Amino acid sequence: MSLLNKLAIGHKYEAKAQRYLAKQGLDFIEKNFHAKCGEIDLIMKDKQEFVFVEVKYRKQQHYGSGVDAVSHSKQLKIKKTAMLWMMKNNLSPSHTYFRFDVISLSSDPEKVEWIQNAIVEG
Incomplete structure (x- = not known):
């Protein structure tokens, strides 16, 4: 599969996750x-929490769900990238409510697995 196809698939499912979270009340x-250290797929706000x-x-x-694919090294990259985003937006991590969630999607259009606080800060 070409890189463009992978990117298009990624964007399609990120848009689906965004719509799903919006229906759950997130902005x-x-x-x-x-x-440089990584990428955050979506940044949403749940009341006062980023x-x-x-x-x-x-x-x-066959090889587990999407959640299983978020390795320890990927978690560290996500955390570091989130801290950079907060600094860029003049938000102090010690004075800002935030969490890390994972949305796992499959070819089953009805199945959305949303794991809140999937990555524990620390």
């Missing part, structure tokens, strides 16, 4: 925030 802030969302798509579940 959209930003998508695909890039830094939510950094990793979106994972699995066509098949």
Whole structure:
């Protein structure tokens, strides 16, 4: 599969995750925030809490769900990137409510797995 196809699939499922979270009452802030250390797929806001969302798509579940694909090293990159986003937006991590969620999607259009606080800060 070409890189363009992978990017198109990624954007399609990120948009689906964004719509799903909006239906759950979260407000959209930003998508695909890039830094040298990594990328945040979606940044949403749940009342007063910023939510950094990793979106994972699995066509098949043979090797586990999308949640299983968020390795420890990926978690560290997400955390570091989120801290940079907060600094860029003049938000202090010690005075800002935030969490890390994972949305796992599959080829089943009805199945959305939303894990809140999937990545524990620390």
